[in-house]
Amino acid sequence: MNKILELVNLIKHYKDKNKDLKIINELNLEVEEGDFIAILGKSGSGKSTFLHLLGMLDEANSGNIIINGKDVSFLPEKERDKLRNKFLGFVFQFHYLLPEFTALENVMLPALVDKNADIEKIKIKAKELLKSVELEDRETHKPSELSGGEKQRVAIARALINSPKILLADEPTGNLDEETSEVIHKILRKINEEKGQTIIVVTHSQELASVCKKKLYLKKGKLEDKR
């Protein structure tokens, strides 16, 4: 298996009044292609911060993030934007679909960053992805016309439109009921098993974690195998 992601001595701390809060403290991680990892931890343990660092949405104070063999820690912002677009897909706790766009348009949005993109091809792919999450009949619906589970399925389809190397999910079922969460679990497992999609999920849900191939616990800014 190829090593697709490596975190080396990653540190992120915040200054709170006079205190220096180390949220991520010399964290190390290696992720291989096809991995399906659950990052578990208590509320406030830094799970979201960890995912933001991984997704280059936030900057670490020190340490290295190596994606697909390339150290992205000190890349200029424009390069990071491009890498985020091509290599990473995000699914958030709240669907975060853009309200004025239809489901199909929402799925297409990440692919349209590329000015030379073939819109027809993107549309075909977006339709396929919506079909894969069983929403082919909801293409023209706006988020306000979709249920919570449907919105999250659209968000998963959107995250996959650029065929990212890694799919990052931040509490993807945190806002859903048990039954709907089960559907999302199945979809994530299916795309990991059938397409070999690397997935890192941050969650406190044991049900979701049980679907993953590997569980890691974020404690005191470090990742551990044991609870």
Add this chain to the structure above:
Amino acid sequence: MIELFIAKKHIFERKKQSIIAMLGILIGITVLTVSLAISNGLNNNMINSVLSISPHILVGTGGNRIDAYAEKINNLEGIEGLKGIVPKYTSQGILKAYTDFGVYQLGVQIDGMDLERAKKAMNLESYLIAGEIKPTTYNEVLIGSEMVEQLGLKLGDTVELTSAENKKMRLKVGGIFRTGFISYDSALVIMPLKTAQIISEVGDVASSLDIILNNPYDANILRAQVRRAVKDLRVQTWGDINSNLLRALALEKTVMIVLFSLIIVIAGFVIGVVLNTMVREKTKDIGILRSMGYSRNNIMRIFIIEGLILGGTGIILGMLSSFSILSLLKLGLFDKLTEIYYLTSIPVRISSIEVIFIIIATLSVVLVSSIFPAYRGSKLTPVEALKYE
């Protein structure tokens, strides 16, 4: 272009605010363009009226008389660009009219001119609304339409003119003119040069030589040549003679442009406020777009394009409404309103340079108003934007 696509979605989503922003620009553009076109028309009308039977270049002595005026005319005649030279004797007098309702008298300006030359150079006949010009009929005068109204005169009536030298002469109204300039139409009496010379007891002299040019706006260029031809005489262009009026017109136009431009500035500010609100409301969306890989420049472009769409649409609609209003004015639909201003119709003159200037200035205002909110949106980090509540 994805930024345009997103910008359009934002605009259609917030129809009410977008319409208000566009309306502001529409109103600003319409008020400024229509006012400017009418102001240009009025100024042009005023200048044309002033120039109707006035010299474009005046050759005079500053009070004295020009004795050998025929010789001076000969010297001037070779200059290119001159349409004609009219020797004139100007004086003051009192006109007495005997009407069915009694005797009326009025202080008038007497302009004795070589009517044969004036017909050609000044197109004098084009201002006549009754009668005809007879250059060699020395006992006939031309009077203005307003004077006719005031004194209750009609064509063919006899009037008595008393000159400054207290010489009286009975003259027939041979023609009635209307120049559109009320000072001429209410107080000017035109007669053959010889008649003016006789009533003023001055002999064969002129008080000025009125030079009419093919293009009045060449006056400044031709002034030097005229001065060389007449040597010791004073040479003034129509700009010099009417400098106060021209300055007043320019000042009035400048003040009007400044005041009405404020509407556009305020409208631009409204667009800025609408975009600012949009950025605040869309902060989370900005974070989502950034998480997808949209750059700061993409975000900045989205909001600038939004501003330009709102402003651009306002400009297009404003121009359409301006031209519609101006077309209605040209068709004479509001001509009733002009009667009190001694105009037959509302004059309209559109300058393409001014229209282009209005468009560019408005777009600049809109662009400046859009940059700040766009920059504010683009400088948010993805995490800041995503955490925004």
